[in-house]
Amino acid sequence: MGEFFSFLQNNLADFWSYTGFYNASPGHIAMLVIGIVFIYLAIAKEFEPMLLIPIGFGILIGNIPFNMEAGLKVGIYEEGSVLNILYQGVTSGWYPPLIFLGIGAMTDFSALISNPKLMLIGAAAQFGIFGAYMIALALGFDPMQAAAIGIIGGADGPTAIFLSSKLAPNLMGAIAVSAYSYMALVPVIQPPIMRLLTTKKERLIRMKAPRAVSHTEKVIFPIVGLLLTTFLVPSGLPLLGMLFFGNLLKESGVTRRLAETARGPLIDTITILLGVTVGASTQASEFITWDSIKIFILGALSFVIATTSGVIFVKLFNLVLKKEDKINPLIGNSGVSAVPDSARISQIVGLEYDPTNYLLMHAMGPNVAGVIGSAVAAGILLGFLI
Amino acid sequence: MTRNKIGIFLSLLLAIGLCSCHGSTDRSNTKLIINEVLIENQGNYQDDYGLHSGWIEIFNKSYSSADLAGCYLKVSSTPGDTVSYFIPKGDILTSIKPRQHALFWADGTPRHGTFHTNFVLSKDKENWIGLFDSGRKLLDQVVVPAGILQANQSYARISDASSEWEVKDDSAEKYVTPSTNNKTIDSNPKMDKFEQHDPVGIGMAISAMSVVFVGLILLYICFRLIGKLSVKLRKQNAMKAHNITDKQEAKEKKLGEAPGEVIAAITMALHEARGADHDVEETILTISRVKRSYSPWSSKIYTLRETPNRK
Secondary structure, three states, rough: OHHHHHHHHHHHHHHHHOOHHHHOHHHHHHHHHHHHHHHHHHOOOOOOHHHHHHHHHHHHHHOOOOHHHOOOOOOOOOOOHHHHHHHHHHHOOOOOHHHHHHHHHHOOOHHEEEHHHHHHHHHOOOHHHHHHHHHHHOOOOHHHHHHHHHHHOOOOHHHHHHHHHHHHHHHHHHHHHHHHHHHHHHHHHHHHHHHHHHHHHHHHOOOOOOOOOOOHHHHHHHHHHHHHHHHHHHHHHHHHHHHHHHHHHHOOOOOOHHHHHHHHHHHHHHHHHHHHHHHHHOHHHHHOHHHHHHOOOOOOOOHHHHHHHHHHHHHHOOOOOHHOOOHHHHHHHHHOOOOOOHHHHOOOOOOOOOOOOOOOHHHHHHHHHHHHHHHHHHHHHHHHHO | OHHHHHHHHHHHHHHHHHHHHHOOOOOOOOEEEEEEEEOOOOOOOOOOOOOOEEEEEEEEOOOEEEOOOEEEEEEEEEOOEEEEEEOOOOOHHHOOOOOOEEEEEEOOOOHOOOOOOOOOOOOOOOEEEEOOOOOOEEEEEEEEEOOOOOOOOOOEOOOOOOOOOOEEEEOOOOOOOOOOOOOOOOOOOHHHHHHHOOOHHHHHHHHHHHHHHHHHHHHHHHHHHHHHHHHHHHEHHHHEHHOOOOOOHHHHHOOOOHHHHHHHHHHHHHHHHHHHHHOOOOOOOOOOOOOOOOOOOHHHHHHHHOOOOOO
């Protein structure tokens, strides 16, 4: 009988060594708290809920403590585990292009086609990426890490994940979380900079109404866009190819079902998988470090630089434009490709100064140009550093 | 004027295309190449039987797998006397992974396995070695000049897939590398270059931003021209529809320049006209709270979130 109780005791002790309570460390607890904070921000404050909920819950999933040496094949870094298989989409970099397919299928490029000079604002805002790159180098990151961090300034989550998975996989969790956090904070970061850099007169500029764009132009755009950008930067092909392909599905008018799938079920599925696995990949040992803190600071700076450069570029551009073609500098911020949040900020700030001046459609031009610009910038960084 | 601009733009694109194509004509599309050859093996790499024989290293320079099954390795040290080795099919080891190597023993004993050829390399004469695909199309060839190699020295490309060859003598800089990279990659040259020449990052910023601007300026020029062409075509169609041939008259009447309000009014009228086809029926209006699933990804309107408020 005593032997039997001893067996039971050993069995329970063995079981106890497998539990999360036994294996928990302060790092695990800290990460779980971070995950819960993300979920709170998503639900209570509605900060990017579509992404912060999967990422926040992913952080919980990825930081449940367990006996790593037991070979349970449950951890995201254990080969053959379910999470590891789902994580392949991130490490191999095929989730972000699929997200871009959906983005292409839901994006209307009319504003850009009708006023193509707005593309240059999208290009100017990419200074955020390279400003952050330079600061990251100064903080001691190597060029590949600095480039992966700099791409946060592109304000494009999938692009940030795509590039960091190639250039600095160990920083990917912090970079992805930082990128999405600041995209959620666009309404907080951008307006003060926009007000600071513009005069009242500039904020009241009324832009010419965009002309109607024909169906043919809309069909030509993704084809020419793909050819021009990828001939120049072939390393951006996965992102740009899928973006323009998705847009052609939308604009062709004959593949409605495919476009609906790309911008609906497909992008939703990939968003869920991407969010959860990126969240689960943030382990305390990698995430709670000084580097992560630096990445968060650099992320904020990159958004500030991107917004500043966009607004200043419009002001400079206005110097060479005719009076009737002048651009309201309040749409300069929308070169930051957080679609459509930054365009919406242009609209809101513009309405504060003139309740009848609607800037949304004008701001959508640089906004979608920013998507193209950040994908091109990611391709350039890949081409330069790999 | 517009035609001229389009012509200039297309010519520029064509010129850029032709210039870039010119550089790529010399490039071979072959995945498999001969990478290194060792003729006299006295104390170098040994095979599974513990024997030292000459060897030929094949390199898959592509980023996808390449299969050697069915290919031919041919050797000739005397003109008109070529020995051919058919690489057997059915051995999964003949599939070479991306950027990896396969080593063939030139020991004249094919019964030792797939990677043992039916020929030996001549120590005294010049050796011509050719790799042919299953359709007997030449993939790559190399001539190892007579007398340049001593025992345990190899004739190899300076680095994997480079076009220049050198004698590897097992010194610190030039070492014999059977089944591995001809030059050990222990650094990232691109990154080192940036670390050395551009520690601040200004060079990267300037060059990358230039490319971003060039890309988007090209798109801008292209769509400016397409836009002008589109407007012109629209005006021409409107002139045809109104039977007007005089451009001045068309301009005065603003043909093809329907403002947004007019388009909206026409659309509304069409909508109403279609709606009018439907019979007016007795209806009961029930007002209930509309519940829609929150889906910002699939609707632009839903993506327009409110400014975060402290609750």
